[in-house]
Amino acid sequence: MPLPIIIDTDPGIDDCLALLLALNSPELDVRAISISYGNTGVENAYRNCVEILRRANRRAPIGIGARRPLKRQLEVAADTHGPSGLGYAEVPPAGVILDYVRPLERLLDAQPEPVTLVTLGPVTSFALVLRANPDLVREKVSRHIAMIGNIEAAGNQTRFSEFNAWCDPEALATVLAAEIPTEIIGLDVTRKLIVRANEVERLAQSSTWLHDALRFYVEFHRKQEGLDGAVVNDVLAIAYLLQPEVLTFSDLRISVDLGDGQSRGRTKLDPKGSFARVAMDVQTPPVRRLLFDRVLLPSGASGAEPLPEEALA
Numbered sequence: 001m002p003l004p005i006i007i008d009t010d011p012g013i014d015d016c017l018a019l020l021l022a023l024n025s026p027e028l029d030v031r032a033i034s035i036s037y038g039n040t041g042v043e044n045a046y047r048n049c050v051e052i053l054r055r056a057n058r059r060a061p062i063g064i065g066a067r068r069p070l071k072r073q074l075e076v077a078a079d080t081h082g083p084s085g086l087g088y089a090e091v092p093p094a095g096v097i098l099d100y101v102r103p104l105e106r107l108l109d110a111q112p113e114p115v116t117l118v119t120l121g122p123v124t125s126f127a128l129v130l131r132a133n134p135d136l137v138r139e140k141v142s143r144h145i146a147m148i149g150n151i152e153a154a155g156n157q158t159r160f161s162e163f164n165a166w167c168d169p170e171a172l173a174t175v176l177a178a179e180i181p182t183e184i185i186g187l188d189v190t191r192k193l194i195v196r197a198n199e200v201e202r203l204a205q206s207s208t209w210l211h212d213a214l215r216f217y218v219e220f221h222r223k224q225e226g227l228d229g230a231v232v233n234d235v236l237a238i239a240y241l242l243q244p245e246v247l248t249f250s251d252l253r254i255s256v257d258l259g260d261g262q263s264r265g266r267t268k269l270d271p272k273g274s275f276a277r278v279a280m281d282v283q284t285p286p287v288r289r290l291l292f293d294r295v296l297l298p299s300g301a302s303g304a305e306p307l308p309e310e311a312l313a
Contacts, residue, residue, distance in 0.1 A: 003027060003116060003241060004116070005117070006107055006115050006117050007022060007032075008035075008036055009033060009049070010037060010085075010120065011086070012086075012120070012234065015121070020055075021295050027241070031107075034065040038077070038122050042064055042065075043095070044085045051092065063104060066125040072167070087213040087216025088213065088216045104126065108136055117141045118144075122165075122172075123168065130180075134178065137178070144180050144181060146175075147233055150187035152188055155266070157265070165256060176256065188280050189280065190236050192282055195214065195296075197218045203296060210295075217232075243287070246282060247279045247282055255273035
């Protein structure tokens with residue numbers, strides 16, 4: 001039986017690849033997608049998710065989750081992902097979206113059995129459900145996989161902090177304190193998953209759309225880090241569900257820094273902190289094979305003819 005999952009995401013270039021991998025994997029049953037702020041605002045993120053589903057020829061209920069952090073000012077990563085959130089890829093204009101009330105809560109409540117919740121952006125949507133209805137979470141979320149944080153690796157937002165944790169450290173603290181079975185897949189492993197620039201260039205022959213998204217990402221990494229390629233962090237959370245052996249975890253107690261400055265959102269070892277399983281090592285070749293076989297090659301989702309938008313209603 002396919003594994004039932006709900007994905008909370010802020011698409012995002014690497015989120016796009018992660019969603020396409022999930023949608024093109026028969027081992028997974030994507031029950032719903034909850035949209036959050038993060039890499040871009042929710043209006044763009046919602047539009048991006050609809051476009052990704054169209055290009056994957058897939059359907060899934062979409063909800064609108066957190067529009068902003070619990071306490072912090074909203075900031076997005078336009079420099080990393082472009083004004084639209086998907087680099088240079090062609091997307092329709094973002095429209096007005098309805099002001100849903102706790103949609104992740106409703107998406108979870110609709111599930112007939114417990115699901116795995118995968119969070120690819122800030123965990124604000126999940127924190128809001130935990131605050132509003134913790135019993136529902138314990139009934140319907142059997143496991144939480146989060147692309148967030150860092151222990152030994154350097155941060156990608158500040159010297160110490162990973163972007164998703166930095167966006168809303170209070171939300172992450174809420175999630176950690178709940179001690180739902182959580183597996184953290186952070187920069188200690190995701191920084192090792194790279195699509196090389198020459199591989200992105202070859203996409204121009206098979207998928208102009210993905211090529212246009214990823215070449216923005218390559219330009220960003222080249223300018224900021226001198227890297228001849230792009231780190232595709234979020235893909236690893238989905239690949240782990242498909243091939244659990246690619247990651248090695250340590251059982252740790254961690255806390256998140258709620259201060260400001262360079263330490264805002266820092267995830268650190270803390271003997272008084274909350275328990276979590278934290279990925280500390282990765283085998284990247286099997287993950288890259290999954291990504292190329294199911295997404296980046298011509299036979300993957302990127303080569304499919306888009307569904308008409310009305311088919312997603």
